[in-house]
Amino acid sequence: MSPQGGQYLNKAAVFSSLGAARLSQLALGCSVVAMVSHSAGYSGGSYGVFCMAVWCACFGMTTVVFFLDATRLHACLPVSWDNLTVAFAALATLILGGYPVYFVRAECPYGGCEVRNFRIAVTVCSIAGSLAYGAEVILSRAKPGRVVGYMATVSGLLKVVQGFVACIIFGALANGTEYSRHVATIYCVVVYAVCFAMTTVVVILTVSGRTGCLKLPFDRFVVVYTLLAVLLYLSASVVWPVFCFDRKYGSPERPSSCPRGRCPWDSKVVVAVFSFVNLALYVADLVYSQRIRFVTQQPRV
Template structure:
């Protein structure tokens, strides 16, 4: 113990805009989980399980982040704390937005369900709190984002935040691929899956290296590596964004229109459309990332031990 004492608790964890955003995340997240488990429910289906997993995981991680920040114990972790927290806040924003859309679509109806109007009202309240929590996480991202003249970690820059969005979009693509997309029918569509996998893996490596504070440990300068990799990802996604629609929707290889006999929710054609749309979304994200990467100057950080 330090005989001179010291400020062991971080008042800014509560008495600051960032602290207020995290307290709001905790309050709204706790309200969502409590209402779902109490009366709103999620029916045990895959969509409901997904929403509940998002809410529980985000609430748990936010609790840990708030505790470590308030006690300053994050200084003992071998990570770049600022990069870690802003990356998580960006991911939580995307996950909460997704859950805030999926839950009301599948569980909120204008009429009262068989369980009564109380259940419907609780589900509406869950949706409202979930939207509020997504705004609270977005507020943390805005408060942590890089500003002129301020030295921050890479994940707080536009390029760093785009990495999180790219990874999230890639997960949406993988989900559609796993939902009966029939990508194994053609070698060209298998190539597209390889492209999605390689780019996602490389993006994940960039995020992990940045969060761990090891950006100065590579022989190839990290800023140069990021730019080269992003350029390669643009070229790969451009090829996949052209190849996938041709081999899925051209009459020679696939079906230009949705088959009338295709069941809703388990139609391969729908999954192919999702993959095609989000391929172009990720292509646009990588192009924007490449443009912003030209303006970044990295400050290499070593993890605190």
């Protein structure tokens, strides 16, 4: 073996704070997948299957990230590695921290209390995994005097959260919100779709390292797009509640005959609440995006 062979392995992938966070992600992800497969009864419904798919995807992606980082093979990929890893870690933090809570039931399901106990253990490990991914985000995020990718900045991380919140809105829209009854609510859906698509484009361009293909400077493009998203979400946040909860168009109170979990009125409330959440996120994004633009324009000393 060549005495220089050691340089091909990245010891920092293991013996560092970031390496420890990823090893914790692997251990917790493996534990979750094993317990769910063993006796958590995930196949009892579509939601359980979805959770299992998310756990497997996160565990698989973390395995690939750890392997490529340890072997330095990520340098062969046509992507911006730092942007890719922090964007994935931020998304995994959000997904693993929220979905498993709905996977747990206080009562014992058909499989007995053993299934419930396994589900509790799975939820605990999944939330711990979310914290491990959150630790990676904190370790990778932008700090004063440190050069990092766009996704490691506050603005970049907010892009991931905005996309996640938009997915929650789409899920509620698909749960019988009856948005097609009014042109105004259809407009709101178009707003959600356009903003989500543009946010996705920004993330893809950043992760793939193709921001240079834009005709505008990337920082200016982000500011212009975010301002447009703020205006669109502001209009949707006003129009949606009016046409869903005003007595002229909808119902301001929850119908007593509406079934729990399948009530269009509940879905409309979810859309309204998360519309305001995303509006606040885009406003915060605009502030930080403008700040980044000013910093990049400072003259050299």
